[in-house]
Amino acid sequence: MSLSELNVIDFHSHFNHGSPLDPAETEIYKFGLDFLKKGYDYANISSVGFSTYAGVLSNKEVAEENDYLYNLALDTPWIYQWVVIEPRHEETFEQAKKMLDSPKCLGLKIHSPCHEYSIAEYADKIFSFADERGAVVLMHPDRMELMPEYADRYKNMKLVIAHLGTVDHVNAIETAKYGNIYTDTSGVASSNNNILEYAISRIGTDRILFGTDTYAAGFQRGRIEYAPIPEQDKIKILRENAITLCPQLKNA
Ligand SMILES: [Zn+2]
Structure with a gap:
């Protein structure tokens, strides 16, 4: 099989659905599900x-959005869910207890900058919840220098700091004692022409996941597929690492 035939898993994206x-x-950047699916x-x-x-x-309707996506994922084979935690909304933790058992739920998603809370203030609450369940947490980058300490304290949690694009990402991954910090290549920062290669030189390939974050799918895939790295590393990033982290993706 050639690399271009590999079924790739996008670990991190979003969409609009009429909310x-x-x-x-805009005419040049679209977020509808049908549009994204074509890409x-x-x-x-x-x-x-x-x-x-x-x-x-927004943090206005997080619980409603979780319910919507939970049902959509159950009905749509190619769609998987990140259940969003808003740490000041208790009902999102209650939802997560149920949704984490779904075969279509990959873990917890947090976005402290857009939800406007201090990650340092709520990290223990969120990460202890994840630790008890051995859950994956996909976080928007925030206070990355603090994350190794949390990852060490909550070592059953797997923390994915999204949007590989800085040396800080690599430092955090390298510093975590138990190897439970990861990153994804979603977003335009991975277009820096040595960021992926630099990261691999320091932390290897096993903790790097592929994502698009809605950016052009072929552009994001090409960044990995044509990188000057071994083919086995590309296969790990584009697919296998996601399955290792989230075994429910095995048939994805
Ligand atoms: Zn995102």
């Missing part, structure tokens, strides 16, 4: 872990 909280689309099909990306834009960019 009043959806971000505005995924052309780039041979077979499965995607989503949180809705309305659920992460």
